[in-house]
Amino acid sequence: MEALGLKWDLIVTQIIGFVLALWILKAFAWKPLLKMLDDRRKKIAGDIDDAEKIKAEAGKILDEYHAKLRDIEVEARSKIQDAISEGNRIAVEIRENARDEAREIVEKSREELSRDIARARVELRDDMVGMAIKAAEKIISAKLDEAEQKRLLENFLREVDKT
Amino acid sequence: MNGLWLKSLSLITTTEHETHQAADTLVAAAGHVAEHGGEHVAEHAPEFPNIVEILHHYFPDSVFVQLISDYMIVFFSLIVGLFLSLLAYAGYRKRSMIPGPAQNLMEWVVESLSDMVITLLGEQGRKYIPFIGSLFIYIFSMNMLGLIPGMFSSTAKLNTTLALALCVFLYVQWSGIRNLGILGYFYHLAGSPKSTVEWCLVPLNLPLHVIGELSKPVSLSLRLFGNISGEDMLLAIFAGLGVTILSFTHLPIGLPLQLPFIFLAILTSFVQALVFTLLTTIYFSLMTHHEEEHS
Numbered sequence: 001m002e003a004l005g006l007k008w009d010l011i012v013t014q015i016i017g018f019v020l021a022l023w024i025l026k027a028f029a030w031k032p033l034l035k036m037l038d039d040r041r042k043k044i045a046g047d048i049d050d051a052e053k054i055k056a057e058a059g060k061i062l063d064e065y066h067a068k069l070r071d072i073e074v075e076a077r078s079k080i081q082d083a084i085s086e087g088n089r090i091a092v093e094i095r096e097n098a099r100d101e102a103r104e105i106v107e108k109s110r111e112e113l114s115r116d117i118a119r120a121r122v123e124l125r126d127d128m129v130g131m132a133i134k135a136a137e138k139i140i141s142a143k144l145d146e147a148e149q150k151r152l153l154e155n156f157l158r159e160v161d162k163t
Numbered sequence: 164m165n166g167l168w169l170k171s172l173s174l175i176t177t178t179e180h181e182t183h184q185a186a187d188t189l190v191a192a193a194g195h196v197a198e199h200g201g202e203h204v205a206e207h208a209p210e211f212p213n214i215v216e217i218l219h220h221y222f223p224d225s226v227f228v229q230l231i232s233d234y235m236i237v238f239f240s241l242i243v244g245l246f247l248s249l250l251a252y253a254g255y256r257k258r259s260m261i262p263g264p265a266q267n268l269m270e271w272v273v274e275s276l277s278d279m280v281i282t283l284l285g286e287q288g289r290k291y292i293p294f295i296g297s298l299f300i301y302i303f304s305m306n307m308l309g310l311i312p313g314m315f316s317s318t319a320k321l322n323t324t325l326a327l328a329l330c331v332f333l334y335v336q337w338s339g340i341r342n343l344g345i346l347g348y349f350y351h352l353a354g355s356p357k358s359t360v361e362w363c364l365v366p367l368n369l370p371l372h373v374i375g376e377l378s379k380p381v382s383l384s385l386r387l388f389g390n391i392s393g394e395d396m397l398l399a400i401f402a403g404l405g406v407t408i409l410s411f412t413h414l415p416i417g418l419p420l421q422l423p424f425i426f427l428a429i430l431t432s433f434v435q436a437l438v439f440t441l442l443t444t445i446y447f448s449l450m451t452h453h454e455e456e457h458s
Contacts, residue, residue, distance in 0.1 A: 013417035
């Protein structure tokens with residue numbers, strides 16, 4: 001071998017040493033290195049996963065808020081609508097009440113008026129009777145006796161009643 | 164020669180501040196090798212035979228084999244480049260939010276490198292990440308390629324490391340000129356003088372700074388080349404020792420005595436790629452820091 005100028009024994013020894021070194025490295029250094037790389041990979045995957053989860057959660061919360069806002073808007077609108085119809089209802093009621101009251105007042109006034117008229121009529125009749133008696137007394141006090149006087153008076157009263 | 168190899172062995176265990184000394188040793192070794200010519204190296208340098216050498220041995224007349232044999236370093240650099248491109252394509256092809264295996268690996272590498280650069284340079288260093296990150300990945304892959312049987316570390320040759328260091332040098336200087344302007348750049352090289360005394364020291368400071376800048380690619384390239392070639396030699400020497408031990412069997416086999424040093428070589432490959440990259444980052448930082456001071 002030496003004669004050929006190539007040291008095959010050296011090459012073989014180198015190969016043996018290399019294979020042994022590889023075997024030792026594989027047994028002792030390979031696993032920690034792989035584990036380190038695997039941990040790195042897992043960490044990246046976990047981080048990305050977490051970020052995505054957080055993003056999804058944030059999106060969900062945002063959607064919820066939007067939905068809630070929409071609900072609130074709808075509720076507010078319906079409440080306003082309710083308030084408007086309630087207001088309208090109250091206005092109608094007030095108007096009705098006012099009308100009834102007015103009618104009542106008018107009725108009452110009318111009744112009172114008619115009562116007053118009746119009373120006034122009675123008073124007027126009494127006054128007229130008194131005045132007529134006095135006038136008659138003054139005119140005919142001397143001429144008529146009491147019976148005639150009474151008859152005339154009764155006539156007069158009947159006539160007054162007729163009117 | 165043996166003494167030189169032993170010195171080369173010591174490279175593996177050198178600490179950072181000893182690197183320059185170690186690099187000197189290797190330069191001496193390289194000089195020694197150069198004196199004795201390439202043929203001599205092929206015969207005696209304790210290197211594992213690589214696929215190009217094997218092909219050249221069996222097909223010495225093939226034009227293609229002759230070509231890759233002449234440009235062996237470039238050939239192995241191209242293999243690394245091709246491998247990295249394919250890996251990048253595999254990672255890029257099916258991109259998803261949750262990464263697959265290739266994408267996950269590449270994301271992790273890019274993330275780590277970008278973190279390192281931004282820690283050192285701050286946010287404005289972001290534009291240097293592609294260059295610095297590619298440097299690290301490319302150098303680390305080339306360093307590691309030498310550990311695979313039949314392959315060869317291009318970074319174990321000064322040609323490759325010097326080319327890389329020159330790229331760094333030119334980019335750093337260019338970004339300095341672009342950030343500071345021509346005048347600001349020379350003002351920086353003059354040591355940013357403010358007082359009269361400092362202006363008087365400019366004739367001393369300017370050559371010092373220029374030498375300092377020029378020494379950066381030299382130290383970068385020698386450090387990487389020295390460490391990686393030393394590491395590869397160490398493995399080959401111990402494998403050779405294992406072969407010698409089993410030579411009585413007359414079989415083409417040896418004891419894999421280099422096994423413990425393979426793990427050391429993996430560490431060296433990583434550390435040297437990191438050191439090259441970190442120093443590059445610091446060279447950029449010196450330029451950007453300067454810019455901040457002025458503004």
